[in-house]
Amino acid sequence: MNGKTLHVLKRFSCQKDTLVSLMIEDADFYQLCQDYEDCVNALQYWCASKEPLSMARFDEYRALVSELEEEILQAMEPLKPQR
Numbered sequence: 001m002n003g004k005t006l007h008v009l010k011r012f013s014c015q016k017d018t019l020v021s022l023m024i025e026d027a028d029f030y031q032l033c034q035d036y037e038d039c040v041n042a043l044q045y046w047c048a049s050k051e052p053l054s055m056a057r058f059d060e061y062r063a064l065v066s067e068l069e070e071e072i073l074q075a076m077e078p079l080k081p082q083r
Helices: 001-009 014-027 027-046 053-080
Strands: none
Touching: 001 014, 001 027, 014 027, 014 053, 027 053
């Protein structure tokens, strides 16, 4: 793993082992995690920005982050331990 997955590992810290396994085994999942990282970074940028469009961009990236979190959870669902 590299610095391109820090936010996803932090956000889903309880599922770290599952995340790491999926990132190693599935290139598409790894790309999804990198996309999440990029969106979180952009969200943080727009949150601190004083530019006129910052609130609109913040809202857009907040929605994207939420969608990516859902996709990540869905990808991990089949790997959840059965109770």
